[in-house]
Amino acid sequence: MDGTPACVNMKHIDVTKPAPFDGRDLIVCQTVFNKLQAQLRTVVDAEEANRIAAIIVDLYRQGIRDPEQLKVMIEAARGIFPSQSKRSG
Template identity: 50%
Template sequence: MVQTIKSRSPVPLDSRDLDICQQVFDKLRSEYQVAKDSDEAERMASIVIELYRQGVRDPNHLRSMVEAARGLFETSDR
């Protein structure tokens, strides 16, 4: 099922929300070997949070959208 982006939620993220965002960020950062304290990591984290606030809650979909936003597309099966 295709998930559509809703309007940005004004509700603060709770610990479960942040856990999902952190897991997606950590997986992407590790996979693409992005240094934790780099500008790229900061941009990637911002994209993760913004998409999550806009309603992208499925971790796999969130990850795919972050990859697309960064211009990274999977070229092999995982």
């Protein structure tokens, strides 16, 4: 041994940075967004659509990967309740 620490060749992983977001992740998020949009049965303005999309991605990156759980959490966060949208149509 030459006195060099063994950990010199180890790769440093910054856990504060979000993991890469790939196509599979986008498919899950897009599917949830599409289901919510269809459920609302109305045209959501661009600002509200952007808010919903941002919340979906944020929750997904926090580890909520189940599409149904994501959908329920967005409904609660945005005040969208399935029973109300079914009654109005």
